Amino acid sequence: MDASITADRSLADETYRALLEEILSAQLAGGAVVQERRLAARLGVSRSPMRDALGRLEGQGLLVRNAKGVLTVRVITLADYLNSVAMRMLVEPSAAAQACPSIATETIAQLSAMLNAIEADPDPDPNVVWTFDDALHQAIAEASGNPFMADTILQMRRYTTIFERQRKLAQRKPGLSDHQGIIQALIDRNADAARTAMALHLERVRQNILATY
Structure with missing residues (x-):
């Protein structure tokens, strides 16, 4: 049984x-x-x-x-998307700062290698880009050490992911330079820089969606 x-x-x-x-x-x-x-x-x-x-x-x-x-x-509307991004902007920069002391060096190295491969590819597969994006944000959420914060990020990212992928915006997502900034802050174990880099990244994502909607 x-x-x-x-x-x-x-x-x-x-x-x-x-x-x-x-x-x-x-x-x-x-x-x-x-x-x-x-x-x-x-x-x-x-x-x-x-x-x-x-x-x-x-x-x-x-x-x-x-x-x-x-x-x-569920249909994810623009309002749903913007509200989800707003929640991420409240939580995710703090998660990035909190992740700095604890995220494994091996994890940072893997994320950096994934991003470098994407940058080196003139026409990366959108699925590869999404895999990296998921891996980076999930790693930061988990390394924050706060399960409530991690769960909020997971739930809000689902809404933003659905909206972006249904509108086929993956290839137009801002992110490579933003992600390099986040990863470099993690490498340096610089919490303030990680907080700033994540906030900048999310604001650029929000502005990009508004510009293309």
Whole structure:
């Protein structure tokens, strides 16, 4: 029985992660109707883990009910995006400062190598850019040592990611020089510089969206 429960939980987790990635990458676009049976068949799972995964996504606000009670993928509006960025601007610069003393040297080296590879590529794959972006911000959030701060960053970044990817803005994201500034501050273990670099990066992201909307 315990093994069966563990297997069911694992399958539900895998289903949740698969659906979350499809939402974040805009494969499941905002406003799309969620058809439980069709999704379950496509992912090769039973309806039980699918219901579990959908319930988690609805609880996180990524799936919503329309006026008819039909489950749909949440549409992230410009207002949602700007509010999410505003929350990140309140939290993430402090997270970057707090991460400076504790983030592992190996992690910084890996992030720096990823960014250097992107800079050296004249036409980097947007998915590679997103992978780096996720890795940098997640590493900083986790190294902040504050789980509430890390959770806020995670949730707000989901909204900003969905908005940017649905509008296909990944390749136009500001960031390479900004990210180098953040990484250099982490290398130097300079909390003030990390705070400033992160605040500047988020403000430039916000301004870029407003300029292209």
